[in-house]
Amino acid sequence: MAAVLIALSVVTSSVHALTINLNAGATLTANPAALAAFNRAANQWSSQIADPITVTIDANLASLGAGVIGQASSVILQANYNNVRNSMVADSAGEADDGIVAALPTAAQFSAFLPTGFSLGGNLSASKANLKALGFAGLDAGFGTTDATITFSSNFSFDFDSSNGVSAGLVDFETAAAHEIGHALGFISIVDVIDAAVSNGQTFVVAPRTLDLFRFGAGVNPSNPANFTTTARNFVPGNAAILDDLSSELAFSTGASNGDGRQASHWKDNSLTGTLVGVMDPTLATGAFVPVGANDLRALDLIGYDITVVPVPATLYLFASGLMGLVGIARKRAV
Ligand SMILES: [Zn+2]
Incomplete structure (x- = not known):
C-alpha cells in the first residue's frame, strides 16, 4: 500500500514539483559526502512540495569563525500588504485544509502588538522563494537568480551520513x-529584526513576514475564523507566541536578545x-537526525506552498520517535 502511494507521488512530482537548484561551490563539490547530504536535505523539502517553481540556493563550505556552524541569508522582498495577502488567499483556494487562509485580515483589518515606537507600514515581506510559490513572476529577472546563500563551516566536524546513525557529539x-x-523557503519572522532594533535603541516601520500573519500571543489568540481575522498578531520580542491556524497551536521562539x-x-526550543x-x-x-516534519510543512503550507502528502514509512516513525529521548539531553548548538 505504501509503495503504491509513493509511486503516485513520484508521478505527481514529475508534473508539478518544487525544484531546488543547488549551486554548489568548489569546496562543497570537492566533498561528495557533504554534497550528497545537502541534496538529501533539499529533496526532503522538494519531494513534499508541489509548486512548479525553481528555488536556487548557492551552497558551500568555507572556513568560518570559531564556534560558527554555518550562516545563511535569503533574498527577502516586500510588497503591498493586500497584494501579498490576496495572493496567499488565492493560492490556498484549492486546498481543503487551508480554509483559514481566506480569513487572513485585509490591510484595513490587520493589527499587531508592537514594541513602543514601531508601526505597521502597509507592506508584507517574504523570501523570494516564498513569493515564487505564491505565483509572483519575474523575480529572478528582477532580483537575480539566487534565492538564498547557505555556507557551512569547513572547520566543523559534521556527520555527513546519518544512514548508519549520527555519531555521538557530531551534528x-x-x-x-x-x-x-x-x-x-520562508520560515522567517520580522520579530528577529525588531528584536535587534530594540537592543540598538532603534525603531522602524514594520513589514511583517508572511509567516507572521499566523503569529499570535499565547494568551491572546483566535478561536474561530472571525476572530482569526480581527485578533492582533504579536510581534513583541519576549512575548510568548504561537503559530495558530485554529487547528493547532505551535510555540515559537521569542527572540535572541530580548526573548527566550x-x-x-x-519553533520554541525543545x-x-x-x-x-x-x-x-x-x-x-548532536548525535541526532531530525527530519522535515508535519509541523514544518504545515507552516510552509500556510504561507503559500502546496504540500504533497507523502506517507512516512512506519520504520521512520519509529526511528524518529526513538530519537526524541536523546534530543533533550544532547548538547545543542544554535542554527
Ligand atoms: Zn535557524
Missing part, C-alpha cells in the same frame, strides 16, 4: 542543511519545553 549535516533551506534567547524565526516541534527548532542536537 548531522543533512539536518542542519534542511533547517537552513527551511529559512530560505533563541531567534524568533524558529530544550526549553521538552517538545520537539520540527526541524525548524532553533538549536541542533
Whole structure:
C-alpha cells in the first residue's frame, strides 16, 4: 500500500514539483559526502512540495569563525500588504485544509502588538522563494537568480551520513542543511529584526513576514475564523507566541536578545519545553537526525506552498520517535 502511494507521488512530482537548484561551490563539490547530504536535505523539502517553481540556493563550505556552524541569508522582498495577502488567499483556494487562509485580515483589518515606537507600514515581506510559490513572476529577472546563500563551516566536524546513525557529539549535516533551506523557503519572522532594533535603541516601520500573519500571543489568540481575522498578531520580542491556524497551536521562539534567547524565526526550543516541534527548532542536537516534519510543512503550507502528502514509512516513525529521548539531553548548538 505504501509503495503504491509513493509511486503516485513520484508521478505527481514529475508534473508539478518544487525544484531546488543547488549551486554548489568548489569546496562543497570537492566533498561528495557533504554534497550528497545537502541534496538529501533539499529533496526532503522538494519531494513534499508541489509548486512548479525553481528555488536556487548557492551552497558551500568555507572556513568560518570559531564556534560558527554555518550562516545563511535569503533574498527577502516586500510588497503591498493586500497584494501579498490576496495572493496567499488565492493560492490556498484549492486546498481543503487551508480554509483559514481566506480569513487572513485585509490591510484595513490587520493589527499587531508592537514594541513602543514601531508601526505597521502597509507592506508584507517574504523570501523570494516564498513569493515564487505564491505565483509572483519575474523575480529572478528582477532580483537575480539566487534565492538564498547557505555556507557551512569547513572547520566543523559534521556527520555527513546519518544512514548508519549520527555519531555521538557530531551534528548531522543533512539536518542542519534542511533547517537552513527551511529559512530560505520562508520560515522567517520580522520579530528577529525588531528584536535587534530594540537592543540598538532603534525603531522602524514594520513589514511583517508572511509567516507572521499566523503569529499570535499565547494568551491572546483566535478561536474561530472571525476572530482569526480581527485578533492582533504579536510581534513583541519576549512575548510568548504561537503559530495558530485554529487547528493547532505551535510555540515559537521569542527572540535572541530580548526573548527566550533563541531567534524568533524558529519553533520554541525543545530544550526549553521538552517538545520537539520540527526541524525548524532553533538549536541542533548532536548525535541526532531530525527530519522535515508535519509541523514544518504545515507552516510552509500556510504561507503559500502546496504540500504533497507523502506517507512516512512506519520504520521512520519509529526511528524518529526513538530519537526524541536523546534530543533533550544532547548538547545543542544554535542554527
Ligand atoms: Zn535557524
